[in-house]
Amino acid sequence: MSYDRELVAAKKAASLAARLCQKVQKDLLQSDVQSKSDKSPVTVADYGSQALVSFVLQKEFPSEKLSLVAEEDSGDLCTDGAQETLERITKLVNDTLASDGSYSVSPLSTEDILQAIDRGKSEGGSQGHHWVLDPIDGTKGFVRGDQYAIALALLDQGKVVLGVLACPNLPITSISGGNQHAFNSGEVGCLFFAEVGGGTYMQSLNGSSPLKVQVTAVENPEEASFFESYEAAHSMHDLSSLIAKKLGVKAPPVRIDSQAKYGALSRGDGAIYMRFPHKGYREKIWDHAAGYIVVTEAGGVVRDAAGIPLDFSRGKYLDVDTGIIVTNQKLMPLVLKAVRESLEEKASSL
Numbered sequence: 001m002s003y004d005r006e007l008v009a010a011k012k013a014a015s016l017a018a019r020l021c022q023k024v025q026k027d028l029l030q031s032d033v034q035s036k037s038d039k040s041p042v043t044v045a046d047y048g049s050q051a052l053v054s055f056v057l058q059k060e061f062p063s064e065k066l067s068l069v070a071e072e073d074s075g076d077l078c079t080d081g082a083q084e085t086l087e088r089i090t091k092l093v094n095d096t097l098a099s100d101g102s103y104s105v106s107p108l109s110t111e112d113i114l115q116a117i118d119r120g121k122s123e124g125g126s127q128g129h130h131w132v133l134d135p136i137d138g139t140k141g142f143v144r145g146d147q148y149a150i151a152l153a154l155l156d157q158g159k160v161v162l163g164v165l166a167c168p169n170l171p172i173t174s175i176s177g178g179n180q181h182a183f184n185s186g187e188v189g190c191l192f193f194a195e196v197g198g199g200t201y202m203q204s205l206n207g208s209s210p211l212k213v214q215v216t217a218v219e220n221p222e223e224a225s226f227f228e229s230y231e232a233a234h235s236m237h238d239l240s241s242l243i244a245k246k247l248g249v250k251a252p253p254v255r256i257d258s259q260a261k262y263g264a265l266s267r268g269d270g271a272i273y274m275r276f277p278h279k280g281y282r283e284k285i286w287d288h289a290a291g292y293i294v295v296t297e298a299g300g301v302v303r304d305a306a307g308i309p310l311d312f313s314r315g316k317y318l319d320v321d322t323g324i325i326v327t328n329q330k331l332m333p334l335v336l337k338a339v340r341e342s343l344e345e346k347a348s349s350l
């Protein structure tokens, strides 16, 4: 089965959302940062991006009953005092749609925006089609002015069949060696996309022609560099550094926010991505679905720390053992061995 139509729509939705996010990041004011009940910073851009993607998918597939599993919901926007924020989001979405001009609609109302956001309340699962969206992955990076991604994927019968990752601050050229900051590189803004069985491509968010990308062919772990979260609260840096040491990795870790790590890995900027959330954290499907297909279609492999493939068919959550490892086929067995040994050492030292 081909998902070409869905891919075109997903690229369009993610590119428009990226445009909205770029505008907000540019003039990010302190007042844009508010606290959700889990205390993670959520900006008007998270909501605006979700509303925009939901709107575009609805427009592109008007006859289908859209199932969208997305991170945000309108709860906090419906409270007293949130009216001004909701109006800002509505204006942002309308301005972005008007600047693009593809959808000749009358401006959306605040009510339309709330509805579009709340279309993302699906639970996913193993039957039928479900879109999966992280409207801004790496909110902390976004607020800091660093890396973030708009991540959109499609599940069919519980399998990821398509994924798009828009990374507005990722340099077009390789970030190997840690050259990840927009301010000391040339053109930035990458759109990665993949359809099952079709390989992975990258183009610039400004619309250059797509280039096919591949993960690195490095087989010797000493020559491999590795990616991990920028935020130590998101991943145990001490554990990944122990694993890297066991593998003989020489280069220091490259720490970047969001699924931009999957994108960078898919084009061979680094060889390994390790993610070990602290105890009690449950991974969500929107944090991995798009990145997963982008990297696997580029020849990469994604496993949990026990070597088990990820299962996107069980609803919102991914039940993984201890952490997530991404690398190429050759390195995976070596990395998993080092992970196992490091986890045993860590356990016996407690």
Ligand SMILES: Nc1ncnc2c1ncn2[C@@H]1O[C@H](COP(=O)(O)O)[C@@H](O)[C@H]1OP(=O)(O)O
Residues within 6 Å of the ligand: 040, 071, 134, 136, 137, 138, 139, 140, 141, 228, 229, 230, 231, 233, 234, 235, 256, 257, 258, 259, 277, 278, 281, 287
């Ligand atoms: N305590 C946590 N542990 C692990 N990941 C987290 C935690 N809190 C938020 N996240 C999510 O981790 C992802 C980014 O992590 P990283 O940049 O480290 O790869 C995001 O999806 C972020 O959510 P969000 O989408 O709200 O930014």
Ligand SMILES: [Mg+2]
Residues within 6 Å of the ligand: 040, 071, 139
């Ligand atoms: Mg969040």
Ligand SMILES: [Mg+2]
Residues within 6 Å of the ligand: 134, 136, 137, 138, 286, 287
């Ligand atoms: Mg996320």
Ligand SMILES: [Mg+2]
Residues within 6 Å of the ligand: 046, 071, 134, 135, 136, 137, 138, 139
């Ligand atoms: Mg998010």
